[in-house]
Amino acid sequence: MNDVLIYLPFALSFLIGYLLISLVLKDTGPIGPLFRLSLAGGIGLGVSSYLTFLNFMVLDRFNAPFLIVGHATVLFLIFLGLLASAKRPASSRPSHKFPLTDILSFVGLIIIFIPIYYIATFYPYGGWDAWAVWHFKSKFLFLADSHWRNMFDPVLWRSSPHYPLLLPFINVWGWALQQKAIYQIPLITSLLFTFLTCSLLVSSLQKLTSSRWSFLTALVILTLPFYTKTAVSQYADVVLGYYTLAALVCLVLGGMQRMRRYCFLSGIFVGFLSFTKPEGLIASLLLMSLGSLYLLWSNNPKRKELLLSYTIGAAMTLIPSLLFYWLIAPANITSFNGFISQAPPSTLERLKVIFVYYLLEWLTPKWNGLLIILFLAVIAGARLCFRKETWVLPTFLFLYIAGVTLYYWMNTYFEILWWLSVTLNRVIASLLPVVLWWVFFALGREQHKQPPND
Secondary structure, rough: HHOOOOOHHHHHHHHHHHHHHHHHOOOOOOEEEEHHHHHHHHHHHHHHHHHOOOOOOHHOOHHHHHHHHHHHHHHHHHHHHHHHHHHOHHHOOOOOOOOOOHHHHHHHHHHHHHHHHHHHHOOOOOOOHHHHHHHHHHHHHHHHHHHHHHHHHHHHHHHHHOOOHHHHHHHHHHOOOOOOOOOOOHHHHHHHHHHHHHHHHHHHHHEEEOOOOHHHHHHHOOHHHHHHHHOOHHHHHHHHHHHHHHHHHHHHHHHOOOEEEEEEEHHHHHHOOOOOOOHHHHHHHEEEEEEEOOHHHHOOOOOOHHHHHHHHHHHHHHHHHHHHHOOOOOOOOOEEEEOOOHHHHHHHHHHHHHHHHHHHHHHOOOOHHHHHHHHHHHHHHHHHHHHOOOOHHHHHHHHHHHHHHHHHHEEEEOHHHHHHHHHHHHHHHHHHHHHHHHHHHHHHHHOOOOOOOO
């Protein structure tokens, strides 16, 4: 019975996500089950996190019955929407068939994921930041009753009180049917997001390129020792990476195929992304700006409708982040502006150290030469990688890295070599799925036109 209770909250989240995806993408033609599942997992877990946030905003403490009733209410409303949409002609309903490629990809993902699960059992409590930040916040929310806001006390600065709470809220939902904060829940959460990232890579590339090489992206990710370590460490970097990838995949799909519904989903993922980490907020603001330009500059008579759908989706899921940063989050006391301070200032030497470290990071064994291979692939396929339909991907990556670099240079609170050594590799790991998707999509896309849908 306890095993059932461990997985039941996640099953409910996936069910909510799957039904929501079915409702949103109801008129977009056949959708592969693996692609649908890959999007549904992130949507469902994001909804569960936001319902948990609503629980604390309304009751000012954790309350399991509130969460259970909240999920049941969402399910009921989705069923009403599905019943209403069932009246449309049968020919417009999405296909639920299981094509052979989806079956083989799913089985292949399970097989290569077995070693990852085995490795994770050796680190059941995750890495250092998992204990000091994410698990700490999760347990504070779960156990502190009405005193949960004490975790934002500046004296607890080592736990990064200013970080948003999407991941801790997911963990709290996972404990909702338990009597205690068991360690299995954060472990399952991290493994789920790792699996969803890989399945989204494979299934979206199969949908857009029909390439036999799509599965190689998951194989590359899950056989890279450092990425595997990051995944099982139970940090929020994998969560950030998944939502960034999902937002960009749906944005490109919506723009290329002129589908408002994919633009709406992209906006939803952008909002969830903003609640993952401070870096996620930066990424989401970048995507809101770049995504709007991407849709407006497209040669599409319906671009205003696409932009409206994108904006509505983002507005719906940005609300918790805005409330958190406005009403709850304390100031970041580990931020020190070296641009306006005389001691210690942001010097040219500090900037040089950052760029030299970037160069050396490419050559470290932890990446197995993958970064160099991807760079060479982009150079060799520059004509394809920088096409009109994909410009948003390299532009986002460049501006995001530029923003991270600016923050490394400006914030002189930390000694720069130490700071780079403990954070840069995780920044790269969170962006790696997007880079892989960009390269494989640009080089593997078949040159054929698809009819626009809406």
